[in-house]
Amino acid sequence: MDRSEPIPDYRTHYKEHGWAHIKRVLPIEVADATLYKMQQELGGDWESYKGDYIKTFLTDKRAFECYSHDYSPMATLQYGLTPYISTLVGKDLLPTHCYFRVYRKGDVCHVHSDAHACEHAMSLTLGYSNDYLWEFNISDKYFEADVDKPVNAAQRESHLGFHNLLLSVGDGVLYNGINYLHGRVKPNPNEWTAQIFLHWVDRAGKYAHHAFDGRTADLVKRAEFTFPADDAPEKINPNRADLVKARRYE
Numbered sequence: 458m459d460r461s462e463p464i465p466d467y468r469t470h471y472k473e474h475g476w477a478h479i480k481r482v483l484p485i486e487v488a489d490a491t492l493y494k495m496q497q498e499l500g501g502d503w504e505s506y507k508g509d510y511i512k513t514f515l516t517d518k519r520a521f522e523c524y525s526h527d528y529s530p531m532a533t534l535q536y537g538l539t540p541y542i543s544t545l546v547g548k549d550l551l552p553t554h555c556y557f558r559v560y561r562k563g564d565v566c567h568v569h570s571d572a573h574a575c576e577h578a579m580s581l582t583l584g585y586s587n588d589y590l591w592e593f594n595i596s597d598k599y600f601e602a603d604v605d606k607p608v609n610a611a612q613r614e615s616h617l618g619f620h621n622l623l624l625s626v627g628d629g630v631l632y633n634g635i636n637y638l639h640g641r642v643k644p645n646p647n648e649w650t651a652q653i654f655l656h657w658v659d660r661a662g663k664y665a666h667h668a669f670d671g672r673t674a675d676l677v678k679r680a681e682f683t684f685p686a687d688d689a690p691e692k693i694n695p696n697r698a699d700l701v702k703a704r705r706y707e
C-alpha cells in the first residue's frame with residue numbers, strides 16, 4: 458500500500474464535502490494491538506474498567522469511555538497521528554483531545570455536531586466484536602454553527618441527506634465536526650464496537666486556543682532528566698537482562 462497515492466483525493470474530498478473516508482489510518486494489526494492493550498490496561502468489564510462507564514446525551518445506553526488526558530497512551534497515539542492528519546487536512550494542526558468509546562449491542566450515537574475543539578475530527582474504528590461493519594452517518598449539508606445549532610437548523614430542512622460510511626477496522630472518517638451533523642443512526646449490530654474520536658484544531662485558526670484542551674501550560678513543557686553521581690549502580694529491567702548482557706560485550 459502506497460500511503461501517499463490517495464492523499465490528494467482525500468484532501469480534495471475533505472475540502473469539498475467536509476468529510477473523507479480514510480482507509481487504514483492504522484494498519485489492522487496496529488488497531489488490533491492498540492485495542493488489546495487498552496482492554497488489558499483499562500479493563501474489559503465493569504468490575505475492572507478504570508475509565509468511565511457512562512451514558513451521555515449521545516447514547517441510549519451506558520458505554521465504556523475514556524478521555525485521552527486521563528490515559529496517556531491515547532494522547533500519545535493522537536500526537537503520533539497529528540502529522541498525517543495535518544497532511545490530509547492541508548493545515549498545521551494541534552491536538553485537543555480524544556475519546557475512546559465501546560458501544561454495546563443495539564446502541565446508537567445520536568446525530569449531533571461537535572464543540573469548537575473538534576474543528577477537524579476523526580472517528581477511528583478499533584474493533585468490532587462480531588466483524589459487522591457499523592454505519593457512520595454524516596450530513597451532506599454544511600451548517601453555519603455560529604448562526605444556529607446545526608441540530609436546530611436541521612429541523613427547518615424539508616429534506617436532509619446523509620452519507621452512510623462503512624469503516625473497516627483501522628479506517629477513519631475525517632470530518633468537520635462543527636459544521637456537519639453526524640452520528641450512528643442504526644443500532645450497533647455487534648456485541649460491542651470500539652471507536653476512538655480524535656479532535657484537532659488549526660494552530661493558525663480561530664479555535665487554536667483549544668489546543669491540548671487549554672492545558673498547553675501543563676502538557677507542553679520541557680522534560681527534565683537529572684543524573685545521579687557517577688558511582689550510582691545500574692538499574693536494569695529484569696525483562697531486558699539477557700539483552701543487556703549480550704549488548705554489553707558487543
Ligand SMILES: [Fe+2]
Nearest residue numbers: 569570571634
Ligand atoms: Fe461528534
